[in-house]
Amino acid sequence: MAGMGVVTLAAGALMSPDRAWANLLLASFYLLGLGLAGMVFVAIHYVTGAGWPTAFRRVPEAMSGVLPIVALTFLLVLIVSPQLYPWFGATHHEANGSAWFRELWLSPAFFIARSLLYLFVWTGLSYAIIRHSRRQDEDGDVSHTRKNARLSAGFLVAFGVTFWLASFDWIMSLEPHWYSTVFGVYHFAGLFLSGLAMITIVAIWLERMGPLRSVLTEEHLHDLGKLLFAFSTFWMYIWFCQFMLIWYANIPEESVYFVQRLEGFWEPLFLLNLLLNWAVPFLVLLHVPAKRSPKLLLTVCWVILVGRWVDLYLMIFPPLVGETPAFGIWEVGVMVGAAGLFFLSLFRGLRQARAVPVRDPYLEESLSYHN
Amino acid sequence: MSRRTLVTFFHHEDDVLGATRALRERGLRIADVYAPYAVHGLDKAMGLTPSKLPWVCFLLGLLGAALKVWFEFWTTAQDWPINVGGKPWNSLPAFVPVTFEVMVLFAGVSTVIAFFAVSRLGPTRKAVLADPAVTDNHFILVIEETDATFDPEKVHQLLRQFRVIRVEERVESEQEVR
Numbered sequence: 001m002a003g004m005g006v007v008t009l010a011a012g013a014l015m016s017p018d019r020a021w022a023n024l025l026l027a028s029f030y031l032l033g034l035g036l037a038g039m040v041f042v043a044i045h046y047v048t049g050a051g052w053p054t055a056f057r058r059v060p061e062a063m064s065g066v067l068p069i070v071a072l073t074f075l076l077v078l079i080v081s082p083q084l085y086p087w088f089g090a091t092h093h094e095a096n097g098s099a100w101f102r103e104l105w106l107s108p109a110f111f112i113a114r115s116l117l118y119l120f121v122w123t124g125l126s127y128a129i130i131r132h133s134r135r136q137d138e139d140g141d142v143s144h145t146r147k148n149a150r151l152s153a154g155f156l157v158a159f160g161v162t163f164w165l166a167s168f169d170w171i172m173s174l175e176p177h178w179y180s181t182v183f184g185v186y187h188f189a190g191l192f193l194s195g196l197a198m199i200t201i202v203a204i205w206l207e208r209m210g211p212l213r214s215v216l217t218e219e220h221l222h223d224l225g226k227l228l229f230a231f232s233t234f235w236m237y238i239w240f241c242q243f244m245l246i247w248y249a250n251i252p253e254e255s256v257y258f259v260q261r262l263e264g265f266w267e268p269l270f271l272l273n274l275l276l277n278w279a280v281p282f283l284v285l286l287h288v289p290a291k292r293s294p295k296l297l298l299t300v301c302w303v304i305l306v307g308r309w310v311d312l313y314l315m316i317f318p319p320l321v322g323e324t325p326a327f328g329i330w331e332v333g334v335m336v337g338a339a340g341l342f343f344l345s346l347f348r349g350l351r352q353a354r355a356v357p358v359r360d361p362y363l364e365e366s367l368s369y370h371n
Numbered sequence: 372m373s374r375r376t377l378v379t380f381f382h383h384e385d386d387v388l389g390a391t392r393a394l395r396e397r398g399l400r401i402a403d404v405y406a407p408y409a410v411h412g413l414d415k416a417m418g419l420t421p422s423k424l425p426w427v428c429f430l431l432g433l434l435g436a437a438l439k440v441w442f443e444f445w446t447t448a449q450d451w452p453i454n455v456g457g458k459p460w461n462s463l464p465a466f467v468p469v470t471f472e473v474m475v476l477f478a479g480v481s482t483v484i485a486f487f488a489v490s491r492l493g494p495t496r497k498a499v500l501a502d503p504a505v506t507d508n509h510f511i512l513v514i515e516e517t518d519a520t521f522d523p524e525k526v527h528q529l530l531r532q533f534r535v536i537r538v539e540e541r542v543e544s545e546q547e548v549r
Contacts, residue, residue, distance in 0.1 A: 240464075250456065288421075
């Protein structure tokens with residue numbers, strides 16, 4: 001799969017460069033979301049001292065193994081095709097002098113330096129946290145848990161600032177004259193929702209294939225279902241916050257973003273986004289038995305993962321391809337390649353360590369957990 | 372009519388859970404379990420049917436939302452149309468926040484009222500405790516003594532397995548219980 005992605009990307013780079021690179025940007029951001037969400041999930045539970053997810057903690061840990069790959073693919077986009085960003089290398093100066101900050105912020109050197117800093121912070125901290133978690137398997141030292149709680153607190157603060165800025169830098173600056181202050185939160189909602197969906201899918205797979213059999217129970221699924229439900233609704237809430245304020249104020253500078261996405265063939269996609277990310281998960285997961293059924297959860301999770309792609313597609317592509325959405329071999333190929341890379345790194349991460357953190361002090365609580 | 376009950380005292384949450392499960396599996400009737408705090412898994416151990424309150428919550432939330440949308444449409448578009456910023460009179464996005472709030476209000480308040488009504492809670496209701504110790508550090512399991520299945524010897528043996536600390540036999544008249 002990864003090979004197919006590389007071939008598509010190479011062919012696309014020659015035949016239809018803009019779309020190929022935009023797809024790579026989309027795929028990088030998608031994988032970044034999954035990797036970071038895994039780490040955020042682990043970090044939140046270390047900080048709050050929650051015991052229930054310990055049984056399947058190796059899944060989100062392994063997910064963050066994709067971060068170094070994302071760093072490479074994203075840098076590839078920046079190096080080969082920075083013209084995706086209309087401001088890159090542009091030398092025009094605005095008549096009034098009020099845009100000096102924007103010009104400084106979006107100068108190529110500063111932009112690349114920032115991007116490198118984000119990627120370095122994320123990869124470094126997640127590496128440190130995972131190393132402690134794996135060492136505990138060997139020596140059973142409780143101090144690893146305490147150290148990880150401290151590291152996780154640092155990670156969450158760093159993540160809050162850097163991811164917020166990264167969503168501004170990497171996605172919002174594709175349209176440098178449009179801005180929305182809630183954009184970072186909106187991206188966090190999408191990131192965590194898609195990450196939870198992936199954690200649930202992989203955990204259910206591992207339960208079926210063996211490593212987590214009789215470890216992952218309905219009770220864990222119930223809680224994952226609750227989180228999916230909550231963050232799906234949170235995503236909708238933040239989406240609407242952004243939409244309603246812009247709709248109400250109706251300032252041309254801001255509303256142009258939605259006008260473009262509500263015209264022609266973009267409108268069905270725009271509505272599909274809400275359907276996949278909110279309406280379906282909300283209505284299905286409202287009922288308690290649905291949250292405890294692996295089959296229904298798997299379906300909902302795939303719907304959410306497709307929804308995340310549509311969400312990112314709607315952010316990245318409209319300024320690029322104009323009035324009609326473009327979907328074809330480049331989109332499919334690059335996403336297949338991304339999926340291949342993701343699962344390669346995921347299963348590599350899962351093989352490197354025991355499927356269950358056997359000496360974690362919270363494991364007992366997690367195994368006998370019930371709602 | 373009176374009924375005979377066996378009131379048993381436990382020190383630990385796990386013991387009362389285990390005893391409840393074991394007794395129910397042997398076909399004994401559990402009258403009630405009293406605990407100083409909510410014990411996770413007790414509802415399943417007692418074999419209680421799932422609550423129907425979520426349906427009250429869902430349906431009344433839906434009703435609240437529907438009523439509010441209709442009301443907003445009626446006030447801003449029908450009865451007294453107001454032009455706000457050149458927007459259409461029936462601008463749905465503007466209605467959403469208030470509709471959401473009213474939905475939550477209806478769902479929340481009606482669920483509480485339904486709960487009070489179903490469990491007959493009210494200012495005049497007197498608390499019925501199996502024993503005051505339950506407000507302190509004891510867990511109490513009340514078993515009904517029905518002639519067909521109740522075998523004192525076996526029950527006591529079973530209770531001892533779960534480290535029962537005290538057993539009292541009581542005869543209550545129906546009025547005292549309810």
